[in-house]
Amino acid sequence: MIKTLGTEDTLENAGLTDEEQQLFSNARPRAYEPYPIKAVEDFANWARANSLWILAFGTGCGAIELRPLMTARFDANRFGVAGRPTPRQSSVFIIGGYASVKTLKRIIRSYEQMQGPKFVIALGICPINGGMYFDSYNTVNRFDQYIPVDLYITGCMPRPEVLVAGIMELQNKIKAGRCDGANRYVENFDWYKANQKKVIKNWDMPDYNW
Amino acid sequence: MTLSTGHSAALDFAQPEPPDLSSGKYVKLWQGPQHPGITGNMSLELVLDGDTIVSCKTHVGYLHRGFEKLMERRSFIQNFTVVCRIAVPEPTFNEYLYSHAVEEISGIEVPERAIWLRTMNLELMRLASFLMWIGGQSGAFGQYTVPNWTLAYRDYVLDLFEEMTGARIYHMYIVPGGVRAGLPDGFEERAREIMKGAEKLLDQIERVMFNNVVFKARSKGLGIITPDMVDPYGIVGPNARACGLARDIRKDEPYLAYDRLDFETISGNEADAYGRAYLRLQETRQSINLIRQCLDHAPTDGPFQADMPNVLHWKVPAGETYVKAECTRGEYGYYMVTDGSEFVRRVHVRGPSYTHAIAVMERLAVGTNIADIAGLMVSLHTYPPEIER
Amino acid sequence: MNELLERLQRHFDVNNINVLKPGMTTLKIGKDSAEILIRELRDREGYTHLNFITCIDYIEDGIFTLVYMLHNYDSKHTLGVHVDIDREHEEMTSIHTLWAQAWTYQRELREMYGINFPGSPRLDEDFCLEGWDQIPPMRREFDTRVFSEERFGHREGRHSEVPRVHMKMELYPKRGGDEE
Numbered sequence: 073m074i075k076t077l078g079t080e081d082t083l084e085n086a087g088l089t090d091e092e093q094q095l096f097s098n099a100r101p102r103a104y105e106p107y108p109i110k111a112v113e114d115f116a117n118w119a120r121a122n123s124l125w126i127l128a129f130g131t132g133c134g135a136i137e138l139r140p141l142m143t144a145r146f147d148a149n150r151f152g153v154a155g156r157p158t159p160r161q162s163s164v165f166i167i168g169g170y171a172s173v174k175t176l177k178r179i180i181r182s183y184e185q186m187q188g189p190k191f192v193i194a195l196g197i198c199p200i201n202g203g204m205y206f207d208s209y210n211t212v213n214r215f216d217q218y219i220p221v222d223l224y225i226t227g228c229m230p231r232p233e234v235l236v237a238g239i240m241e242l243q244n245k246i247k248a249g250r251c252d253g254a255n256r257y258v259e260n261f262d263w264y265k266a267n268q269k270k271v272i273k274n275w276d277m278p279d280y281n282w
Numbered sequence: 283m284t285l286s287t288g289h290s291a292a293l294d295f296a297q298p299e300p301p302d303l304s305s306g307k308y309v310k311l312w313q314g315p316q317h318p319g320i321t322g323n324m325s326l327e328l329v330l331d332g333d334t335i336v337s338c339k340t341h342v343g344y345l346h347r348g349f350e351k352l353m354e355r356r357s358f359i360q361n362f363t364v365v366c367r368i369a370v371p372e373p374t375f376n377e378y379l380y381s382h383a384v385e386e387i388s389g390i391e392v393p394e395r396a397i398w399l400r401t402m403n404l405e406l407m408r409l410a411s412f413l414m415w416i417g418g419q420s421g422a423f424g425q426y427t428v429p430n431w432t433l434a435y436r437d438y439v440l441d442l443f444e445e446m447t448g449a450r451i452y453h454m455y456i457v458p459g460g461v462r463a464g465l466p467d468g469f470e471e472r473a474r475e476i477m478k479g480a481e482k483l484l485d486q487i488e489r490v491m492f493n494n495v496v497f498k499a500r501s502k503g504l505g506i507i508t509p510d511m512v513d514p515y516g517i518v519g520p521n522a523r524a525c526g527l528a529r530d531i532r533k534d535e536p537y538l539a540y541d542r543l544d545f546e547t548i549s550g551n552e553a554d555a556y557g558r559a560y561l562r563l564q565e566t567r568q569s570i571n572l573i574r575q576c577l578d579h580a581p582t583d584g585p586f587q588a589d590m591p592n593v594l595h596w597k598v599p600a601g602e603t604y605v606k607a608e609c610t611r612g613e614y615g616y617y618m619v620t621d622g623s624e625f626v627r628r629v630h631v632r633g634p635s636y637t638h639a640i641a642v643m644e645r646l647a648v649g650t651n652i653a654d655i656a657g658l659m660v661s662l663h664t665y666p667p668e669i670e671r
Numbered sequence: 672m673n674e675l676l677e678r679l680q681r682h683f684d685v686n687n688i689n690v691l692k693p694g695m696t697t698l699k700i701g702k703d704s705a706e707i708l709i710r711e712l713r714d715r716e717g718y719t720h721l722n723f724i725t726c727i728d729y730i731e732d733g734i735f736t737l738v739y740m741l742h743n744y745d746s747k748h749t750l751g752v753h754v755d756i757d758r759e760h761e762e763m764t765s766i767h768t769l770w771a772q773a774w775t776y777q778r779e780l781r782e783m784y785g786i787n788f789p790g791s792p793r794l795d796e797d798f799c800l801e802g803w804d805q806i807p808p809m810r811r812e813f814d815t816r817v818f819s820e821e822r823f824g825h826r827e828g829r830h831s832e833v834p835r836v837h838m839k840m841e842l843y844p845k846r847g848g849d850e851e
Binding site for chain 2: 132137205208228231
Binding site: 342 | 692723738771772775797813816835838
């Protein structure tokens with residue numbers, strides 16, 4: 073059943089042309105509601121924690137340590153971690169370090185296209201406070217103003233051992249039901265959108281990429 | 283064999299007319315930046331007729347951090363921590379070239395031991411980078427065994443780096459004036475052990491990958507670079523050597539200890555993806571040989587750092603220089619201009635991918651199959667971070 | 672080498688010839704004859720490899736210095752051709768017909784310095800930046816730190832120090848960072 077949305081529930085999609093307005097949904101994202109029975113929700117979280125599928129998008133230099141992580145020596149497949157080529161199939165987005173403005177636009181697009189429940193890990197020092205690019209004109213300083221981050225793994229580069237530890241920490245967080253980044257994104261959607269539009273000047277995509 | 287490398291008027295590198303998308307005959311497809319078949323973070327805007335590519339445009343800038351601007355407002359000693367981030371898979375070439383440019387302008391003599399340690403460091407980097415490249419090339423054609431071998435083995439080389447420099451990826455080992463440390467105890471035996479294993483691995487890779495009928499069928503005849511393309515397109519390194527030109531900066535204009543090492547420039551005779559891959563396999567073997575020679579000849583005592591001025595207010599005299607080195611992809615260069623102050627006036631980083639990934643890629647992609655585009659891209663060995671810096 | 676320079680001096684108005692090191696020379700030429708000189712070097716003198724094109728901003732003199740670095744594989748010699756252009760009328764002849772990668776460099780210079788190269792293909796397409804609304808970022812009057820703070824903000828709790836001041840405080844704490 074198609075639910076008719078009132079005007080207060082829809083997005084403007086001001087960046088699109090009239091023709092494109094017809095092609096994209098203008099619905100707002102909805103928050104995830106846990107199952108009413110706690111045991112069912114716990115079981116679902118346990119299942120989610122043990123099949124973390126990573127989106128294959130090396131957004132920065134952190135991607136270089138993901139290859140040793142996924143291959144024979146560190147073998148993250150042991151933890152149920154696998155790489156997926158498309159956002160529709162993935163549940164974990166690993167931000168590999170700094171995000172330049174041009175990449176940030178693609179990150180937002182990929183992140184919004186991911187199906188819930190979804191989690192974000194930010195690698196390195198750069199997403200936290202800009203790191204050594206704190207004065208660069210093209211990299212964002214605080215990544216969590218644009219996309220909610222569930223877990224930071226700091227260092228430059230974070231070693232594969234740290235990545236493994238981080239993945240285990242993320243699993244613990246998911247099992248405890250404390251990974252609510254996607255819900256925060258929905259609840260503070262207008263704030264995130266305003267921040268994103270402040271740095272991305274040529275906004276030519278829908279406000280939410282369904 | 284005589285090769286014509288001069289500029290011929292017949293070679294046309296004008297921009298082709300964009301295909302008429304409204305005709306309904308073509309499909310436009312973006313490969314990247316979010317795509318597993320792309321090297322690093324960049325994208326190709328492809329226009330397809332069926333599954334044949336009729337037009338390709340490279341888009342870069344997803345990793346632009348403005349290094350050249352940042353370096354203008356950092357002091358000389360601060361800069362050396364920044365430069366290694368320019369090319370992620372091969373940071374040491376940046377460290378070496380930056381240090382060398384500063385040393386050349388300010389007239390600092392590097393001690394003998396540091397020269398050998400630098401040579402060894404660069405060759406280890408070449409080995410690690412080639413191992414990763416072989417895995418990438420094989421993976422781009424759908425064979426996932428070889429990447430697992432090479433990336434796992436590359437980790438042992440990274441272990442050597444960790445012993446030598448203290449870090450796996452960003453070493454910050456080569457500093458202006460020398461290197462940061464000598465070799466730890468027992469490094470030589472462990473390095474020789476790993477070199478032995480690497481040689482064995484390369485033999486296996488040659489059997490599994492280069493004799494594989496699928497790999498041969500897909501890479502032979504893909505992306506042929508003709509010798510008359512080399513100069514007009516600025517093609518350097520293995521991509522140029524594969525079509526028969528014996529051009530190697532290590533041999534032609536030796537830097538560091540390369541004039542005292544025994545090696546020959548390798549050049550191939552077929553510059554398709556297979557020929558380039560085979561050339562790189564041979565260069566990996568050559569690199570192992572060079573590391574062994576470095577281990578033989580490197581002095582074990584003596585200073586590894588020259589006397590340096592107080593780096594807190596180090597003023598480099600006014601000057602200008604261009605230094606270059608042969609990295610795995612060809613000529614990597616640093617152009618530096620100083621004006622006598624504590625900050626550098628201008629640094630320009632010349633990465634070989636600048637032309638390989640844009641001008642060459644856009645030409646070679648036309649006419650190939652959509653399925654081969656990832657393999658073609660890897661076979662040109664492009665690293666986006668050095669294009670946009 | 673000297674023969675080449677003499678030949679060039681006979682035909683072109685080159686000055687500021689500067690031997691930087693063995694195998695590398697720079698010279699300066701006027702804006703109008705630069706393209707002809709580069710073409711001559713490529714076709715007659717064997718400087719077939721274009722290393723790079725870049726630009727140095729001398730804001731105090733009001734000029735941009737364009738640097739064309741050419742390499743001769745036979746004589747193993749690198750020649751840097753410097754061309755001064757006015758900072759207010761930043762325009763230069765395009766050399767995209769000489770090398771295939773030249774237009775990429777010109778596109779980058781257009782974006783980073785705002786220099787115009789009439790006729791160069793895809794000149795005004797975005798190269799590294801996207802939706803840039805400020806003055807070209809590599810110009811020296813553009814302050815990247817101020818811009819970064821304004822546009823991207825910074826996290827509370829982070830503070831950065833000038834390393835020189837910080838190190839002096841660490842080294843000479845009793846004297847309040849005074850070296851003497």
